[in-house]
Amino acid sequence: MRYQSIKSARWPGALSFLAALLLLSGCATTPPLSEATRSAVPDRHLIDEVPFYGQGDYQCGPATLAMVLEHGGRAASVDELIPQVFLPGRDGSVQPEMLATVRRHGLIPFVIPGRMDALLKEVAAGRSVAVLQNLALAWWPMWHYAVVTGYDLDQERLVLHSGETPRMDVAMGRFDATWARSGRWAFVALPPGELPVSTVGREAAGAISAFESVQGAQPTLPAWRSLVAREPSLALAQFGLGNALAASGERENAVQAFRRAVQEDPDFAAAWLNLGLVLRSLGQTGEADDAIRRAAAIPGPVQERAQEQLEKDRPKVRD
Amino acid sequence: MGFALGVDVMKKVARIVTPFVIASFTLGSVSAMAAPSSVIDGLVTTQEALNADQASVDRERVVELLSRDEVRDQLVAQGVDPAQVEQRVAALSDQEVREMNARLDQMPAGANAVVGALFTVFIVLLVTDLLGLTSVFPFTR
Numbered sequence: 001m002r003y004q005s006i007k008s009a010r011w012p013g014a015l016s017f018l019a020a021l022l023l024l025s026g027c028a029t030t031p032p033l034s035e036a037t038r039s040a041v042p043d044r045h046l047i048d049e050v051p052f053y054g055q056g057d058y059q060c061g062p063a064t065l066a067m068v069l070e071h072g073g074r075a076a077s078v079d080e081l082i083p084q085v086f087l088p089g090r091d092g093s094v095q096p097e098m099l100a101t102v103r104r105h106g107l108i109p110f111v112i113p114g115r116m117d118a119l120l121k122e123v124a125a126g127r128s129v130a131v132l133q134n135l136a137l138a139w140w141p142m143w144h145y146a147v148v149t150g151y152d153l154d155q156e157r158l159v160l161h162s163g164e165t166p167r168m169d170v171a172m173g174r175f176d177a178t179w180a181r182s183g184r185w186a187f188v189a190l191p192p193g194e195l196p197v198s199t200v201g202r203e204a205a206g207a208i209s210a211f212e213s214v215q216g217a218q219p220t221l222p223a224w225r226s227l228v229a230r231e232p233s234l235a236l237a238q239f240g241l242g243n244a245l246a247a248s249g250e251r252e253n254a255v256q257a258f259r260r261a262v263q264e265d266p267d268f269a270a271a272w273l274n275l276g277l278v279l280r281s282l283g284q285t286g287e288a289d290d291a292i293r294r295a296a297a298i299p300g301p302v303q304e305r306a307q308e309q310l311e312k313d314r315p316k317v318r319d
Numbered sequence: 320m321g322f323a324l325g326v327d328v329m330k331k332v333a334r335i336v337t338p339f340v341i342a343s344f345t346l347g348s349v350s351a352m353a354a355p356s357s358v359i360d361g362l363v364t365t366q367e368a369l370n371a372d373q374a375s376v377d378r379e380r381v382v383e384l385l386s387r388d389e390v391r392d393q394l395v396a397q398g399v400d401p402a403q404v405e406q407r408v409a410a411l412s413d414q415e416v417r418e419m420n421a422r423l424d425q426m427p428a429g430a431n432a433v434v435g436a437l438f439t440v441f442i443v444l445l446v447t448d449l450l451g452l453t454s455v456f457p458f459t460r
Binding site: 058060061064083084085087088089090091092093094095096097098099100101103104132133134135136137140141142143144145165170171173174175177178182202205206209210212213214236239240243244246247249251270271273274277278281301302305308309 | 363
């Protein structure tokens with residue numbers, strides 16, 4: 001009797017599960033490719049020269065890094081990467097540490113927008129793209145890093161270096177279903193001076209700044225210069241360039257960059273303060289005080305520090 | 320005479336010590352040059368400017384340092400070699416440190432290994448694979 005009731009409960013459950021699967025399958029059949037995307041990239045492209053490294057147990061993170069790093073001109077072995085990125089307690093590697101490890105090896109990791117067209121544009125431009133997939137299901141995840149190295153729009157296929165398989169041929173629909181479960185996370189690893197094909201903004205400035213914290217100002221200058229050239233109205237980029245120039249000893253150029261930052265965004269207190277401090281170090285005290293006063297007048301996180309700097313200056317003026 | 324000897328000894332000591340003192344000053348200033356913040360004192364760093372939603376840059380700095388300590392402890396607890404952990408934490412951005420602190424336990428850890436897959440899960444994944452929803456078994460491609 002009791003057995004009977006359990007059995008009868010099982011079948012409706014199984015049926016509704018199958019129904020849910022059929023509903024879900026609708027998502028997998030159509031890869032989200034607009035006509036605009038199709039015309040924006042060539043019909044097919046394969047980056048032949050991306051090296052392949054097979055993964056040992058749980059080592060798809062280090063293997064993925066080894067492939068994109070070597071393709072970006074900064075070769076590193078899987079064995080060298082394992083202690084830098086693998087997390088033994090989780091039997092895997094987490095996203096922030098994947099990015100951090102790219103930085104340690106001298107390339108800048110840019111997370112690209114989670115869209116198929118953004119991914120294809122990078123591949124079309126010759127960049128291998130590292131992706132995070134959930135190969136299984138949301139409630140039974142099987143997280144996996146792989147490298148996209150090619151695509152074919154007519155066949156709707158992608159080419160991936162994945163796991164033990166180089167140049168794995170995967171249907172775009174299937175790939176997109178597994179990629180969607182990671183929130184469509186993907187990044188390119190580029191030498192300083194190169195930027196992603198997709199639109200760049202605040203996130204790109206963040207990526208460059210994080211790289212600068214690890215590698216220092218001078219190696220980062222080309223990246224800031226490219227970002228400023230591409231997005232001249234992005235005040236944060238001008239600010240970042242100014243800081244990197246000041247730290248590299250190019251103070252006059254730093255002044256110019258900070259000036260452009262406050263031109264683009266007159267409420268950018270940190271840029272006013274830094275402009276003032278660099279001018280002060282160059283002995284241009286009048287202009288310096290004007291700039292620091294602007295910073296001290298803008299409410300926010302920098303105000304306190306700007307006011308302190310004004311206080312510091314006062315006794316000198318009285319002398 | 321005792322005094323004269325003292326001066327003599329002092330001179331000898333000074334002759335030996337002075338080069339080291341000079342060297343240490345020089346080295347000190349070289350490393351100070353390398354640190355961006357000490358080139359011009361008080362500059363707001365780009366990382367600080369990126370953390371736009373904070374109350375004060377200086378207070379934020381302290382919080383940031385503390386949370387880096389926490390991430391370091393978490394990584395060691397997850398089995399990372401203590402000799403490696405310092406550099407691993409140093410390579411994270413401020414934002415990544417915040418993310419790691421908030422949800423390291425729930426973060427996806429890319430691994431790709433079928434860990435103790437139950438038979439039912441095997442069947443489910445086989446079906447979803449055949450439907451093109453998942454990509455677990457190579458033979459379904």
